[in-house]
Amino acid sequence: MFPLRPLKRYQLITDLGVAGVFGLLALFVELPGADPGAFWGVAGQTVGAILVVLSFTAALALRRLQPGSALAVAWVGALLQMGFGRQPSPTDLAIFAVLYATAAYGSKRVFWAGFASGIAGAVIVPFYLVGRGLSAPLTINDWFAVGALLLASGFALMLAWVSGALVRTAMRAAANSRAQRAAEAETIAEQQRVRIARDMHDVVAHSLAVVIAQADGARYAAAADPAAASDALATISSTARSALTDVRLLLTQLRHSQGEGPQPTLGDLEVLFERMRAAGVVLEVRVDPVAPGEPPAAIQLAVYRIMQEALTNALRHGVDRRVRVQLGWFPDRVELSIRNARATASPAATTPTGGHGIIGMRERAHLVGGRLAAGPEYGEFVVRATLPIGGRT
Template sequence: MAAVFFAVALPVELMVGESTGSVRILGTPAMLFAGAIIALIFSSALAIRRWSPPLALALAWAGAALQMALGRPPSVSDLAIFGVLYVTAAYGTARVYWVGFASALAGALVITAYLFVGPTFAGGGLSWQTLPLAVAVLVAAGFALMLSWTVGALVRTAVRAQANREAQRRAEADAAAEQERVRIARDMHDVVAHSLAVVIAQADGARYAAAADPASATSAAMDALDTISTTARAALADVRLLLTQLRHPQPEGPQPTLADLEELYAQVRATGIELRVDIDPVPRREPPAAVQLAVYRILQEALTNALRHGDGRPVRVGLSWHPDRVDLEVRNGAGTGERPAESGHGVVGMSERASLVGGRLRAFGEDGEFVVSATMPIASELDR
């Protein structure tokens, strides 16, 4: 485009060089050469405007200064100034942006002063008679130059808005992916950790029973294998469901409810752990599905911790279904081995489960016991 512009501007500048009469300060050959240089400067500014807006602006000012120093009238070459002002506003840095704004205002003043104070192109110079015309030229020049800069500023705003939208979309996509990874990790931990804890407890129990009473080893082993088989099959079904959701995103399948708690308690009791469950008061109506799922998963993880870290003392589970909330508490002997830390994955997962339904959870040691305590709200519509 700059080459085409130069091809058009050069003949015009050469004709201006030949026809510049009383204001000519050089000979005809020099004026023709100067016209070619002016066309080349403005064309170069147009060529590099996107690569370097500040350099293009400097070239435009240099071309205008040379043009005025030689006493030449405005010509086609000056049209390149509009393109340069546009890119300073659209693609320049913050400093170039405002320099372009100042150049548009200063350019209008310089053009008017040059036309009416310098060479008398407007006829008669500046006087009371030509003052209205000078004001009109000032307004027209300012409007034209500022229009180019303003269009560039609007493009700059649109480009930044689009970039912000793209960044927001990427951030939202990353956040959604992170939430999905956390959800899958939490579900995998809840399912696999609990099932493996039951399997390990059953295997250890069968081995200890065989060592203590070889006569009953076969019966104990069969009972343990039955529990291991049932637990492993249930875990495998849950893992397959999670993998299916990973491969083919779709609405989640059936989730555990309060009706599944008895099966969970049975799995724990089958390991030989004494489990005491106290529900007072009982639910007046069926709680929301999200609350039921949170209660099940928190109990599942808390009982898993009891299997892994408990010292053999009874595990006590308390559930209190109030009209506006449910209080959950699990207590087990802390034992002498490794205790689940508050920063562990299990405690973090339980806390996330509680927070997802607007509740809170605490895990702490008290009087030689490890306590998991949670409170979760229940929608008030259940009591209406």
């Protein structure tokens, strides 16, 4: 009837532990209170006390796991308490916790059931308390007492329910905010993938065009075993042309409407550094070891774009214009780091979910099989990336 809410193990253990301690304390309070002159007698009063305590303890244990069931069990406890003619006691505090839980964690039906229960309780409590033991009609003083108790009980019960409703609103607002940030991050990632598709189209298209040209030249220039060499090179050429067509078709679908343009290489890094220095960045660049030959075009492009975005973020968000760049070319990988001294703690500069540039840099690193990390470190904001050369890390 009432679905179980997903709770973490520590939450479930906490709720059961609190309910267990509450039940023991409630028995300690309730059992000595039996009235020998009561209608049910001492034995009946003892049984009633035990049943009331068990009901409220179960309601307290279920309040977050099944708020609807907790509310039903709490009503059973309240009816048992009135049926056995028992006085209000500290055990009734469980009712406030249950009303809070129905408003904070319950479904829409349980939410309004908690509201109705608070109103009903506010009406029942004063008549029960004033009417106990009265055989004559209520006097004016009795009605005044009923009104005062109605206001007091209504305020207490509805305060618990309203507190839960406020917590429910806050949790929903936080969930909506997280969903919105996730949607924005996905949109940004998609936009960045479109930009990456444009870059990769030109890189792959250029590489395959070179392969085709070399294969065609080798086919015409073959001297030894012309027939076999010609057939093999023709196959290479045909396969490369087919792959080029397929890649262009796939990437065109990703690109939508991106303009054509030349892609940056390592030779353009110095231009980028000079541009950043002209903008006011105090740039310290160290390349050790240097690139052994010509790295793959995709790696050059990724290094350039990551460097470009990291330096742009340092220019925009740094409170100190000093930036240290470390670039190391190893036989199987390239490692780079950009440190911005005393970077600002703005969310756009320090958090992956808020920083559009960080999402783009991570996409670029992942595309070539590498990894990238960005975040505050000892008073600086550091971007680190490791990109494989000739394989994936």
